[in-house]
Amino acid sequence: GSSGAILSYIMCKGMNRDPLAKLGLKYPLVVAPMAGGPSSPELVIASSQAGALGSVGAAYSNPAAITGFVEKVRAHTDRPFAINLFIQHPEPQVDASMIERAVAATAKYRTELDLPEPSFSAPYEEDFDQQFDAVLQAKPEVLSFVFGVLRAEHVRAARKAGMLIVGTATTPEEAQALEESGVDAITLLGFEAGGHRGIFDPSAADPELGLADLLAQSLRKVKVPLIAAGGIMTAADIRSALAMGASAVQMGTAFLSTTEAGTSAPYRTALQGVERTTRTTRAFSGRFARGVVNRFMNEVDAAAVMPFPAQNKFTRDIRAASAAKGSADFLSLWAGTGRGELWQGSAAGLIEKLFAD
Ligand SMILES: Cc1cc2nc3c(=O)[nH]c(=O)nc-3n(C[C@H](O)[C@H](O)[C@H](O)COP(=O)(O)O)c2cc1C
CATH class of the missing domain: 3.20.20.70 (Aldolase class I)
Incomplete structure (x- = not known):
């Protein structure tokens, strides 16, 4: 009609x-x-x-x-x-004491992953x-x-x-x-x-x-x-x-x-299971992001996290070495709250x- x-x-x-x-x-x-x-x-x-x-x-x-x-x-x-x-956004100010704190907070992971002391500078x-x-x-x-x-x-x-x-x-x-x-x-x-x-x-x-x-x-x-x-x-x-x-x-x-x-093998493993526990963290990049809870997220002190994108560049070697070792401990395991x-x-x-x- x-x-x-x-x-x-x-x-x-x-x-x-x-x-x-x-x-x-x-x-x-x-x-x-x-x-x-x-x-x-x-x-x-x-x-x-x-x-x-x-x-x-x-x-x-x-x-x-x-x-x-x-x-x-x-x-x-x-x-x-x-x-x-x-x-x-304008490049964040990262002063020497912030870098020192970030280096100290991640030193044991770099040792565990056989990584050298980080050399870290702008641009990020x-x-x-x-x-x-x-x-x-x-x-x-x-x-x-x-x-x-x-x-x-x-x-x-x-x-x-x-x-x-x-x-x-x-x-x-x-x-x-x-x-x-x-x-x-x-x-x-x-x-x-x-x-x-x-x-x-x-x-x-x-x-x-x-x-x-x-x-x-x-x-x-x-x-x-x-x-x-x-x-x-x-x-x-x-x-x-x-x-x-x-x-x-x-x-x-x-x-x-x-x-x-292109999801890495340890990331895929960490995603398995019906119930993934996720939360938001600034530990990996300096900006809030949601991912599956792991050791790095749980252990890194929020006070030792630099602003985005400085922290993102600073943790890149740790994330890459974690993936190469087949470990999900130090990877950013981004995932939403969706179940199943x-x-x-x-x-x-x-x-x-x-x-x-
Ligand atoms: C591993 C991963 C990486 C992401 N990277 C980006 C990105 O580079 N740019 C962007 O706009 N959103 C990014 N997102 C967000 C997605 O584009 C999308 O909005 C989000 O995954 C939707 O929520 P869901 O994961 O619950 O489906 C990313 C999400 C995940 C899981």
């Missing part, structure tokens, strides 16, 4: 207004960017080929690594994918403008980012290159700031999510807002499409996030044990299962 026609017209209009619809994804699913290994080229390719949006976690990559990664992805798929970066992270230029050249369909707002000149350049721009918020206020900056969509990162909390201010207290509240509050404040992230593990979780008003979901932890993920045995098969198999009906 005519009411049906009107309804479908309204729905069409609604969909056309949703910039995510332009991507032509088969499923409203972003397979999360997971920098530091898990987001391998194979996982990005498999996710995008299966009809989701695969994501490159490029935050720790230099321009050459970003270019090389994207070449691998493009050689195997012409489906859309995203590249994800960390918005940078890759240069954002150079990373951004590499992303512009690579021209992914989507540029996503965490930790803040993209500068206006970068918004203009990304838009001119035809990329959709997706920011990340942990509060409705951050979502509002992102909308005002001109993003096309916003990932809402609930307190349940694995990995770094996306909080803009690196020294702020954690608002600890769960996904359901964050989504409900943000829907009242912003108009751009919202992508729900944090603790989403099953088809029922996806349905519920979409029913609450999300335009899509982003899932990280659920994909960590897929065959294509993780899917061990292909990413495509998991996506098929999640959207079976």
